[in-house]
Amino acid sequence: MTDAGRVRSDAGDGGRGASARDGRDEGRRNGEHAPEREGTRLAAEGVTHGFGEGPVFESVDLTVEPGEVLAVVGPSGTGKTTLLRLLACFHPPEEGVVSADGTDVWSLSEADRLAVRRRVGMVFQVRSLFSTTAAENAAYGLRVRESWTDRLRTAARRALGFETTPKAAREALSTVGMTDKAHRHASSLSGGEAQRVAIARALAPDPDVLLLDEPTSNLDPRNTALVEEAVEAASARGIGVAIATHDMQQARRVSDRTALLLDGSIVECGPTERVFESPDDERTRKFVAGELVY
């Protein structure tokens, strides 16, 4: 069996066929998915952060390159969410630098930092939709960028019964397979559907970077496959994706590189196949083999 074949059979993808990464690689080889943008290189450089009881992690270096899928794996509580939130510029690190294209985002003016934040979409682990339709959730990031005049015009058109969902929001909903439920209220969606809408909301403003925190925990194989296909589509458009996941097979299916966050540091970061097949660090070998129990 080929390596690719083994990855697919281990993945338990319910007959979904080639993994997202296989498809993306093939598309790249055929020149079908040439990234359309320069993108944004988001990086943590020597980052240390904690919450008052000593650092959660220290001196972390990690980059999300345009168009790549980076998996961040590690046991629960090692700081994967914390790291993604720092990369999303939600708050400054205690030490070190978070940079966008080489510029320290916390050295920027608030307006310039907001501009960087708007190039980064983040999807949280917990259900986080607003109390409105799937379509309006998907449109949220576009609406906040609209002028007040445009917002009033949209409200008036909606009141008159016109379809007001922006094209980009409709396309994002289509990417996650939610077109048919676009007008359903968020509260009526299943967990998997809600998570797909949350991804559409992050994708609609066409970010340069997408940060996904455990996007498929608690999802069934079909919803998981749809989310992974959305990751593939984002990456094929040149969006850099970082995905924190507990699912080793998912990391293997979707990512170009895998970083292991363990014991307060990145113990290994490299091409996914190498990290899984011949890791440099013994802790990585044990972790990917499921031998490290926390």
Ligand SMILES: Nc1ncnc2c1ncn2[C@@H]1O[C@H](COP(=O)(O)OP(=O)(O)OP(=O)(O)O)[C@@H](O)[C@H]1O
């Ligand atoms: N706002 C906060 N206040 C205090 N401690 C926090 C806060 N956020 C996270 N922590 C702590 O920081 C550590 C890292 O948490 P984080 O959620 O980043 O880990 P994780 O690797 O994403 O975990 P999981 O895989 O379970 O989602 C944990 O010990 C957590 O309790």
